[in-house]
Amino acid sequence: MKCPFCSYPDTSVIDSRETEDNTAIRRRRVCDKCQKRFTTYERVEGLDLKVIKKDGSKENFSREKLKRGVIKATWKRPVSMADIDKLIDQVEQRLRRRNSKEVKSWEVGNLILNRLKKMDKLSYLLFASVYRDFASLADFEAEISKLQD
Numbered sequence: 001m002k003c004p005f006c007s008y009p010d011t012s013v014i015d016s017r018e019t020e021d022n023t024a025i026r027r028r029r030v031c032d033k034c035q036k037r038f039t040t041y042e043r044v045e046g047l048d049l050k051v052i053k054k055d056g057s058k059e060n061f062s063r064e065k066l067k068r069g070v071i072k073a074t075w076k077r078p079v080s081m082a083d084i085d086k087l088i089d090q091v092e093q094r095l096r097r098r099n100s101k102e103v104k105s106w107e108v109g110n111l112i113l114n115r116l117k118k119m120d121k122l123s124y125l126l127f128a129s130v131y132r133d134f135a136s137l138a139d140f141e142a143e144i145s146k147l148q149d
Contacts (some may be wrong), residue, residue, distance in 0.1 A: 004038055005034055007037070014028050014029065025042040034042075050102045054105060061103070065086050070123075078120065087116070112127060128143055
């Protein structure tokens with residue numbers, strides 16, 4: 001593992017343990033050159049799943065792409081990276097249980113939205129505005145009134 005501080009190619013693992021939800025292994029590492037410490041996470045390789053986009057095209061499922069979208073929606077909100085990782089883990093687990101090797105993008109989006117709604121309503125609204133392609137203030141008002149009911 002390359003050091004994120006000095007880019008030295010050799011590091012040593014000083015501690016390994018499973019995460020609380022047993023979905024990854026957390027490794028504490030130290031750089032053999034600069035002696036700085038950092039943490040890495042080892043997860044099962046991503047899902048062998050194709051996401052069918054709105055236009056009918058297909059792309060590989062990407063945990064990182066989902067995470068980037070959720071991070072944007074939760075920017076400057078009281079949502080921690082641990083909360084985001086947990087949300088993405090839950091979505092991945094749900095998708096793993098499916099028998100199909102393909103999933104529509106709206107299904108993935110709904111899984112994210114359902115969890116964000118419980119976590120932080122404003123983050124939910126921000127994610128929904130992109131995911132549902134809000135075009136006007138009326139779209140926001142309609143979604144807000146749904147949230148208030």
